[in-house]
Amino acid sequence: MTTGHIMNTVRGQMILDHVFPVVEIFSSIQGEGFLIGQPCDFIRLAGCNMNPSCSYCDTKYAQGEVSGTDMPVRDIIKQLTRKPVVVTGGEPCRFQRLDWLVEALIHHGHVVTIETNGTLFRPEVMWHTNVLSISPKLPNAGHMPNMPVLRAWRDAWVPPTVFQLKFVISDSTDIDVAVQTLDELLCACSLQFECGLEVVFQPEGSGDILDRMRWLTVAIADRAFFNRFERVYILPQLHKLLWGNERGV
């Protein structure tokens, strides 16, 4: 069955008619994670479940329930221009039918990254998503990682979905908590999961980024714990270097 046929079924039409509150859709480059620098489109959905919000949140405009405009999936897809698409927020996993959006994107030829804060579990999206990018919140954000949800995502992981854990680091306490989080997740996982895991560290965005990158590089190198990983990255938030906190870029 071709892509067109799938979306022409009754179920396909239901998916295309389903509405999500969209804050913005824009083209830019991926500013974070192992796909950093990749030109892509972003779909930012409204609302976040983290309350009170993370201390460094740069998308507070996307947090309110009413900050988005309801758009059917068919109209969201029409606005996209690039093959790679990042679904972000706010917190996209708030939406029970997030899997429908991802499924429609995949059927229209897109490669999809879901960005989530790791506090809500939507196992259905795992079957369609190319990259699941979880950013567990650390003490610098005013939160701790939600281990039951992170374990649930780990247990639901199926290849070839890429499983990325992205930690925003302010100080050595955050590194301690990131180590605990990884240690706990890896103590009962398959070798396949451990080998496929992408682990990203990025300095929290305030202050001199290059100075913070230097500090973070040395701090990670000092921890023998990280030597076991195949893929650990220390990266800046590229979009912030290029555009600061400007919206829609």
Ligand code: SF4
């Ligand atoms: S989870 Fe993300 S969107 Fe929500 S408050 Fe924290 S940084 Fe902001």
